[in-house]
Amino acid sequence: MPLLAALAAASAPAAPVALDFDLHLDPAARRLSARGTLVVRAAAGASLVLGRQFRLKGILDGRPLAAPQVGQDGQVWTLPACAPCRLSVEWSGDLAPPPDSASQRETLGELPAMADPQGGFLPAGSLWYPSVFAGKEVLLASHRISVRVPPGQRALVAGDTRSEREDAHGYTATYEQDAGGELFDLVAGPYKVRQRDIDAAGGRKLRIATWFHADIDELSDGYLDAVQTYLARYEALIGPYPGDAFRIVSSPLPTGFGMPGYTYLGVRVLRLPFIKSTSLGHEVLHNWWGNGVYPDYARGNWSEGLTTFMADYAYKEDAGEEAARAMRLAWLRDLAAVPAGDAFPLTQFTARSHGASQIIGYHKAALVFFMLRDILGRDVFERGLRRFWQQKQHQVAGWDDLRAAWQQESRRDLQPWFKQWLTRADLPRLRLAGARPLREGARHALEIDLEQQAPAYVLDVPLAVTTAAGSLRTTLRIDAPRARLRLDLPAAAQEVTLDPDFRLARALVRGEAPPILRQVLIDAATQVVTLGDAPTQAAATRLARALLDPAPHAQAGAAASGRPRLVIGSTTVVESWLATQKLPPRPTQVAGGDMAAWALQTGDGGGLAVVAARDAAALDAALRALPHYGAQSWVVMEGGRVKTRGNWEGRPQSLRVPAE
Template sequence: MKGMRNSCIPDSGKAARIVSHAPLLIAGITAILFFPAAFAAEAAKSSSAQEVSRVDSPVHYDIRVHIDPLERTLKGRSVITANTREELTLVIGRRFEVLKGRVDGESIGPSATVGAMRAWRIPPEEKLPRRIEIEWRGELSPLDTSLDHRQTLGQNEPVSGESGTFLPDSSGWYPYLAGELASYDLSMELPVGQRGVVAGRLAEESESPQGFRARFEFPAPTGGIDLMAGPYIVETRTIRSAGGKPIVLRTYFHREVADLAGEYLDSVKGYIDLYESWIGAYPFTEFSIVSSPTPTGFGMPTLTYLGLEVLRLPFIRATSLGHEVLHNWWGNGVYPDYAKGNWSEGLTTFMADYAYKERESDSAAREMRQGWLRDFAALSPSQYAPLTSFTSRTHGASQIVGYNKAAMVFLMLRDLLGRETFDRALQTFWREQRFRVASWEDLQRAFETASGRKLHIFFDQWLTRPGAPVVRLTKAVRTKGVGGSHHVSVTLEQPEPAYRLRVPIAVRTQQGEEIHTVDLENTQQVFSIETGVPPLEVILDPDLRLFRHLMPQEATPILRQVMVNKTTVTVLLPESGPARDAAEILATKLQHRAPKLIPGTDNMPATPTLVIGLQDQVDAWLARHELHRPEDMKGKGSAQAWTTRLSDGTTLAVVSARDIESLAALTRPLPHYGRQSYVVFEGAKAVHRGTWPTRPQAVKLD
């Protein structure tokens, strides 16, 4: 997919995701911008597993660009060499003026306008190589540091200013061939005091009274180029890979965070060591952490681009940073076949975010699994989607499916095959698919080869079916066997069409818990479990290792249930004035869309409901509906948010603030606490938060 970049926007300690171009529609032909499988074989011609050298790429860009951040201007020249005979589509952002364009010495001719892009159809040609020359210039948009995380994530404009320049690939800031992977050489010129970086190897750089110059090489076929620049202080460190290859680590940091450089370089070294020992050799020659004046959290090959405030967050080095380093293997080292689903985000989440929790403690890992299942329970059926349709995160629902569900599929696969076989399959997948386009099917083959087992049923049901299984523990009966043994007859049910599931069952005795795994294949099945001592209780999936719909008592309400559900309605209790404005802004931020408003005088609707108001207004509304504020939250903080499940099973979320200022202070922080059942704020700071207690599916035995 053209212009991909991973995004690690923090969400109360959580990491995240990918940005991409939409399909281009040119003269009635859809030019889908994913990686054609035909390029996989070409990409596979890279030299050794120890380093990326020049790859025989079918397309190569030689780009020279001059950027003036104060004037917000860009001038560029590119020579594109294409060793392919097929028809090509040349694309550049419409905001840029093409000064010169030639294809094999002939004028490029008129372009077609396609949204924010202009495009040229280049007919097939037998004679190779083909040479396309383009000179262009244009004005960049002013840098806006007031944007929040989500606005920055969706930003597709090339922006520039004294404190930073960001040219996202999706803006079309340079001419490219749609749908084609390409290697590149890129030379940049910037004024004195500015430094710039793109993905790849820094081949040369110089600084003089005339300005800064640098040349970067990316020898493997890749999907796009993002350029970052700013008044950076650069710190460099060279480490050795497991195979002895030198890897150059750099920080490009603004002065405000330059003191963090050493800690970040230490952390990157640790992550490269971890994943080299787990997967295989780091595929590039360097890795850089680049600071941004806006709240970005992006990952590209060989670098990550993190906002100044993001870099200061204490948990970033222990979470999001490792996620983005790992993307150099999954996503930027092996490319997902987006037409068949993006597996890389789920695998990266499993081997980064979740793996760190496993290393922390069993309880921390269980808490993350519980969070994934609670998040899924927050979706409405209309938001379910199969993993084969996931390409990138566009909203909360897509992250819950493409990141969390996919990560739990890998967890279940590891539980099925064992850790040693699972890791061996991934190492083989890496060796065979490095710099290729790979699909879920390729992953399946790797796991089948390593395990010697057919896994088509496992992959088919988890990848192609939307939603999740519903498993109920409906009955458990204890009987005494011969020789002092004891048996428990356990009945499990699931609706049609049945999944084939490995269901963990815990049998509690006076001596502790025994975990048994049963194979559920039908809509109703009875299992006999033998224990050596009298069983006291049977519990379904106590460690939450099976991806499934939680029952109401297992999934206590959380704020995300009103944030991501498209059927949510909103009650704004302030009738007018600044308080009304603050409440409406907060509702919009929480739901990432204009709220569906209903009057506060209406009866309680049978759909998820968000209520926002000042303290006295909230108390009056609650009393009218015979509800109450939680006892342990009364009188605490300047603002509170909490959830409750109503008698008809729907979720109610209430936001209550002491005054207008306290309500307005929630606009930025509250959207990041979707996984909480309740949060207490003092100003913009969360001082108390948590989730309501849950009860597993369990049957006590007589």
């Protein structure tokens, strides 16, 4: 183990559990067979858990394990109060075939352990190996895993590579993780491997590699170049990479997962030209946040928001302030689309399961980190990140640990600030209620009335003021439902704008948040209206299932007013329906193509998303792509490919100031 990695591992507490397993995976037979040992430092109150499809024989300190309790979560053996406990185990089981087709949303759900010659995926959540739990929390475990697969296959789990061997009998590799880790996955497939050794922090060597299916092997060099750049970026920003290798592994499923030491991305995903400059960096960064420091899920998963801020958003900052501002506005529009009943505090976010959870756990959390950096300054913020990494690597950590690191670096009490942003489900509802000029001799000033809901947030509100002498930016604090604030100016005020650059997490008012498709698509109350002949209505129902998070209930021709509606059908029938309902016609921006989708706000307050297509084939062609464009106000497609898309224009809150 390299010196820096060894020191980091030594600083982490010894893992409560040590695993030593030998695995044999036969993807063609869809069969896993394994044996090995588990050593539990202290087993009082602990349980051994294994998925229901596996059969296990176990010996605990010389005695056979009793029959397990079998429940929905798997097989459970209660362990006696021994310290340490040594278990010898053998287990085997049949694996599921991969689904013939799966959407990206479906891969976010609970997947079974599955195998096929084109790709085996045994996700951690399937409990494919015996693991030790205390209550509902898995105990961190170090491991040595040897895995054997048939000729032409390769297999991978988390950990440093200790040995690899390939011969006529197949491929065998041994992986070790000395520090305690969470549940891990196993992936396998007919991979062609390309690798490169690179220089890393502290004079170490890192191995980066692509494990790709043969039909995308030509993409390897570009991905290796990108990974090398990301690793250098995050080592400089946070600290040494926590491992000896990083691999990009292709999947036959449309996955997008980040595991310790590798990312598992769908073949179709890897072919997309923008992935190297967007999603790939996000998955690399997860080796620090999420797979290097483990979230305390019981108190809220902070890792997705921090990774989104330091990857997805950071790349927009690299492109310039205009791109960064556009992403902040997109996040706020997404938050405005979340129905009030679906909002929840960040302390309750665990993982992305539907549209609202991603908006809150990724986008709202990223805005919180952005606001914190504004408050602390970039230097203190980044020092706090490095302190957090040094203190918590290979440990479970929560929001309080992050706060403590920034408090130590800033020497400020951040508890009240964190409390309001983490424990409240609502967002500040700020309103610019009034603006009056003041004149005292030759001096100019502006009196501003701000309002928000009760209980009030404590906010430093960004303002832009246009004066006869030019524009200026400032912030004013509000800590009550109503505040009258004074701002001295160099010249007479002409206009005042609230948060013009969208630097504050807040509820946008109607003019700031023109409708987007997602407002309808993530609302459980949405009604589906299908229009057209029988084939078109059948295709419309299929598309509605792909678009909506809750299972849709399609009905022909009508829906209750005041509730969000998704209307899908043939173009001529949709246009006739809009006219009958006295709703605006198809906007001029949404022209051309064989399918168009757009969002609008109706007079009764309900959101409306409209999908109008030439025929059933055009609706079916949109199945794969359209669900990814919920952040848009309108999309035009031809043959399943996006031709144009965009958002209706919005404008920050502003008031003209009367003349002095």
